[in-house]
Amino acid sequence: MSTTSTVSPGITATYNGLPQQRRLVTSVPGPRSEQMQALKAEHVSAGVGVALPVFIAKAGGGVLIDVDGNSLIDMGSGIAVTTVGNANPDVTQAVQDQVAAFTHTCFMVTPYQGYVDVCRTLNELTPGDHPKRSALFSSGAEAIENAVKIARAYTKRTAVVVVEHGYHGRTNLTMAMTAKNMPYKQSFGPFAPEVYRVPVSYPFRDRGLTGPEVAEIATSRIDKEIGAGNVAAIIMEPILGEGGFVVPGAGYATAMAQYARANHILFIADEIQSGFCRTGDWFASAHEGVIPDLITTAKGIAGGLPLSAVTGRAEVMDAVHAGGLGGTYAGSPAACAAALASIGWMAANDANSLAREIGDAMRARLADMATRYPAIGDIRGRGAMMAIELIVPGTTRPDADLVGALNRYCHAHGVVTLTAGTYGNVFRFLPPLTMPLPLLHEAFDVLEQAFAANTP
Numbered sequence: 003m004s005t006t007s008t009v010s011p012g013i014t015a016t017y018n019g020l021p022q023q024r025r026l027v028t029s030v031p032g033p034r035s036e037q038m039q040a041l042k043a044e045h046v047s048a049g050v051g052v053a054l055p056v057f058i059a060k061a062g063g064g065v066l067i068d069v070d071g072n073s074l075i076d077m078g079s080g081i082a083v084t085t086v087g088n089a090n091p092d093v094t095q096a097v098q099d100q101v102a103a104f105t106h107t108c109f110m111v112t113p114y115q116g117y118v119d120v121c122r123t124l125n126e127l128t129p130g131d132h133p134k135r136s137a138l139f140s141s142g143a144e145a146i147e148n149a150v151k152i153a154r155a156y157t158k159r160t161a162v163v164v165v166e167h168g169y170h171g172r173t174n175l176t177m178a179m180t181a182k183n184m185p186y187k188q189s190f191g192p193f194a195p196e197v198y199r200v201p202v203s204y205p206f207r208d209r210g211l212t213g214p215e216v217a218e219i220a221t222s223r224i225d226k227e228i229g230a231g232n233v234a235a236i237i238m239e240p241i242l243g244e245g246g247f248v249v250p251g252a253g254y255a256t257a258m259a260q261y262a263r264a265n266h267i268l269f270i271a272d273e274i275q276s277g278f279c280r281t282g283d284w285f286a287s288a289h290e291g292v293i294p295d296l297i298t299t300a301k302g303i304a305g306g307l308p309l310s311a312v313t314g315r316a317e318v319m320d321a322v323h324a325g326g327l328g329g330t331y332a333g334s335p336a337a338c339a340a341a342l343a344s345i346g347w348m349a350a351n352d353a354n355s356l357a358r359e360i361g362d363a364m365r366a367r368l369a370d371m372a373t374r375y376p377a378i379g380d381i382r383g384r385g386a387m388m389a390i391e392l393i394v395p396g397t398t399r400p401d402a403d404l405v406g407a408l409n410r411y412c413h414a415h416g417v418v419t420l421t422a423g424t425y426g427n428v429f430r431f432l433p434p435l436t437m438p439l440p441l442l443h444e445a446f447d448v449l450e451q452a453f454a455a456n457t458p
């Protein structure tokens with residue numbers, strides 16, 4: 003690992019006062035981060051892990067600045083959250099104005115306009131032009147929990163159907179809904195009952211089965227093993243996030259939604275990771291023209307402030323008794339102000355075009371690398387949500403060790419990357435939409451060097 007400074011050639015643009023460059027002035031992590039990491043070990047539960055023990059002091063555009071003064075390229079956006087850019091000036095201004103006026107009342111005690119404006123905006127932006135209502139919460143898992151509560155109240159049924167490789171959160175109900183055991187579920191059971199998992203279309207691993215063929219297997223399972231009449235909702239991510247950016251084969255989501263409608267089951271799209279312009283559309287459901295009954299959102303909604311939502315058909319959302327939904331901090335004023343500013347920024351800056359442009363650049367670089375590195379078994383995703391699945395060349399056997407090695411190389415060389423996938427063999431890319439293209443290319447130059455250093 004080099005400790006001499008590495009400076010990106012020719013990049014001088016600044017964002018939030020930060021030069022948009024990769025620049026290492028110490029090893030990564032540097033001595034200050036290592037000190038902080040020792041303090042973390044002393045004071046923070048060991049159960050809270052970190053992907054890269056670099057403590058951050060400032061961020062913006064496409065970079066994260068650490069406490070040692072290193073400027074790192076941000077290819078994760080804090081897991082698809084800072085889509086509009088970290089410390090986006092519109093967001094910080096809106097939050098400052100809001101917290102200077104009031105910080106909290108609890109919407110269930112004395113309401114405020116920002117909450118209503120976010121709901122109206124969500125009702126307008128989400129797929130379908132039927133009458134809608136929304137309810138706001140703080141975390142993604144909380145939105146999922148509430149979507150299930152609403153679906154059960156409306157249908158008066160209890161079973162919830164989820165799919166293989168799905169991820170929905172870390173609370174008790176959402177752990178039950180999440181597929182992967184380590185690290186999310188191990189030793190945390192018993193899990194909530196009445197959650198059933200069915201196959202999802204995973205084109206790279208389905209041995210030629212089409213989306214509708216896998217949906218046929220899944221719906222037959224529901225019929226035979228659960229009974230359609232017992233099912234309140236089918237919940238799936240349009241593009242599987244933690245599961246490895248699996249894009250189900252064409253027709254899978256449509257067939258599942260049609261089956262749901264035919265059996266009076268609600269179809270719920272979990273757009274917590276894929277929503278808000280991440281994939282080059284406001285919501286990834288739009289790519290297949292699926293109109294979900296309910297949609298859950300969080301992550302990219304509010305530029306980094308904690309906010310989540312359930313949006314859906316008015317008659318479904320209104321089926322819950324007054325007082326049945328809420329939470330002390332649910333839809334906090336600062337988070338609502340941040341959401342309105344973020345969504346405003348996305349509309350004003352044609353964020354969907356930015357995501358597609360970034361996606362095209364990423365796909366081209368990855369396709370080029372795949373011609374030289376046969377460990378790249380699959381390139382997939384949409385817009386600024388792209389991934390590669392790494393395998394032992396000539397097989398589909400997952401190569402998680404290689405992903406780990408590439409990840410460590412990227413981190414040590416100043417690129418903050420994330421992994422994913424049930425088999426831990428997926429490398430995913432989620433840059434903020436404020437990422438300058440030259441910096442994006444530099445991140446992929448580092449990835450290419452990582453391949454060269456770690457493959458024969």
Ligand SMILES: *Cc1c(COP(=O)(O)O)cnc(C)c1O
Pocket residue numbers: 140141142143144146169170171172239243244272273274275276300301
């Ligand atoms: C992150 C995520 C969640 C959980 O959100 P939290 O805010 O971490 O509770 C749920 N569903 C999907 C698809 C996610 O990506």
